[in-house]
Amino acid sequence: MRKPCCDKQDTNKGAWSKQEDQKLIDYIRKHGEGCWRTIPHAAGLLRCGKSCRLRWINYLRPDLKRGNFAEDEEDLIIKLHALLGNRWSLIAGRLPGRTDNEVKNYWNSHLRRKLISKGIDPNNHRLSHINIVPRSQNPNASASATSSGLKTQKPEKSQVENCDQVSDAGSCLEDENSCGLPDLNLDLMIGMPSPSLANVEEEKKQFESNTSRELDFTPSPTLVLFG
DNA sequence: AACAGAATCAACCGCGTTCAG
DNA sequence: TCTGAACGCGGTTGATTCTGT
Numbered sequence: 001m002r003k004p005c006c007d008k009q010d011t012n013k014g015a016w017s018k019q020e021d022q023k024l025i026d027y028i029r030k031h032g033e034g035c036w037r038t039i040p041h042a043a044g045l046l047r048c049g050k051s052c053r054l055r056w057i058n059y060l061r062p063d064l065k066r067g068n069f070a071e072d073e074e075d076l077i078i079k080l081h082a083l084l085g086n087r088w089s090l091i092a093g094r095l096p097g098r099t100d101n102e103v104k105n106y107w108n109s110h111l112r113r114k115l116i117s118k119g120i121d122p123n124n125h126r127l128s129h130i131n132i133v134p135r136s137q138n139p140n141a142s143a144s145a146t147s148s149g150l151k152t153q154k155p156e157k158s159q160v161e162n163c164d165q166v167s168d169a170g171s172c173l174e175d176e177n178s179c180g181l182p183d184l185n186l187d188l189m190i191g192m193p194s195p196s197l198a199n200v201e202e203e204k205k206q207f208e209s210n211t212s213r214e215l216d217f218t219p220s221p222t223l224v225l226f227g
Numbered sequence: 228a229a230c231a232g233a234a235t236c237a238a239c240c241g242c243g244t245t246c247a248g
Numbered sequence: 249t250c251t252g253a254a255c256g257c258g259g260t261t262g263a264t265t266c267t268g269t
Binding site: 054109 | 234235236237238239240
Binding site: 014015035036037049050053057086087088089100101104 | 253254255256257258259263
């Protein structure tokens with residue numbers, strides 16, 4: 001049985017105070033990112049290492065961009081999601097200054113809905129033959145696009161009906177290979193910070209070879225990668 | 228102005244992976 | 249080779265803010 005990552009009795013939870021932020025920033029500036037387990041104690045924080053790591057990565061890191069996503073960033077996220085599925089850290093790795101959490105939140109709150117409104121199933125990036133009813137006329141759809149709404153969205157059949165056996169976009173791509181659909185031909189050159197598209201492909205292949213998921217779904221003919 | 232519902236996003240949780248001993 | 253601790257990730261939650269009535 002895994003032990004909890006920290007002694008919960010002695011750790012703060014919830015929002016970080018300015019003082020806590022400052023302590024963490026000061027410590028990491030001085031000593032760099034290191035063993036997250038020991039950082040809280042060393043920095044004089046009553047937080048668990050996990051929490052410190054998350055706070056640093058998602059909020060305090062100096063190279064974070066923050067603010068609205070540019071259109072090219074949106075496009076890139078959509079394309080990468082089509083390629084990689086919900087592997088947010090990989091996607092975020094290709095967006096300089098963005099974090100996996102940020103990308104994930106943005107996807108769940110904006111991009112999903114954007115795709116749905118264009119009649120595209122965000123799970124597999126295929127045209128879904130659903131009539132999109134404006135929210136105002138469709139009270140049932142009210143919470144479906146929120147991140148917390150995702151849990152309620154799961155059973156929202158109408159939107160996944162066409163591909164109810166598809167788990168994610170990545171799996172869809174496996175199918176892509178097997179049924180000989182056209183090459184994705186993605187233009188992923190927008191501000192790639194690290195390695196290159198070749199590595200995305202590499203990671204994808206690696207992922208695919210590592211995964212033994214059996215897929216069983218009927219492909220719809222159109223995979224949509226707009227942008 | 229007050230309220231309700233929706234949207235946003237920081238943070239937590241739990242699991243899989245990695246790695247050192 | 250095995251085991252356990254730590255890390256990293258994706259999913260989820262819940263507090264806060266926004267928007268419409």
